[in-house]
Amino acid sequence: MSEFDRQQYAEQRRPHFNMKKPTVTYVLIGINLLMYILMTAIGYINDWGQNLQLILFGAKVNELIDVGQVWRLLTCVFLHVGIAHLICNCYAIYVYGPVVERLFGKARFLTIYIVGGIMGSLMSYAFSDAASAGASGAIFGLIGCMFYFREKYPDIFRRIFGKSLFIILGLNLLFGFIQPGIDNFGHIGGFIGGFVSAWVVGLLGEYVMPFKRIFAALVLAMIATGFFAVGVIF
Secondary structure: OOHHHHHHHHHHOOOOOOOOOOHHHHHHHHHHHHHHHHHHHHHHHOOOOHHHHHHHHOOEOHHHHHOOOOOHHHHHHHOOOOHHHHHHHHHHHHHHHHHHHHHHOHHHHHHHHHHHHHHHHHHHHHHOOOOEOOOHHHHHHHHHHHHHHHHHOHHHHHHHHOOHHHHHHHHHHHHHHHOOOOOHHHHHHHHHHHHHHHHHHOOOOOOOOHHHHHHHHHHHHHHHHHHHHHHHHO
């Protein structure tokens, strides 16, 4: 292999980074904060309880999705059940968002976030009758797409994250199964959505072969359709 070829190979094996400010991350945090303030203020003015506030603003409620309000699969991603829930999720976006935004770029990052959130909602719709809201599915989507980065750059992933991301993922899922009221189906669906959508969009500067992109998109669509069909039938 010539020196030029070695340089080209090394360049291909080096990830690209978007070094601009992670503005999409900050915008998403701002939207979550704004939605909570609006929901709480309007609820206070109209003397609505928290459950009514969440329903009226678009929480995931299976019975309402069954009658055609499918937009709730997205709107629920930007609603939160109390200030502690809001702060924890905003902090998680603040931690993981800039990493993903730099690795994938702004448009891909936003795509992964939205797809992760919707896939989390779909899996929750399929397997949980409880009403739910929160950005956890989207956050798990961000964690899922980082495992795509691991597939491409295992050595760099190991140096940056070590085993910490596996531990965080495991502890969150374990806590979700132990603690009542946590929608773990939303977490798992979000992780799946983030991981598979990363195969569709690719990393920043990465060339994804068209047939691989199409195959990953079809897999994502089939999983989403399967979740929705289970929710409708059962």
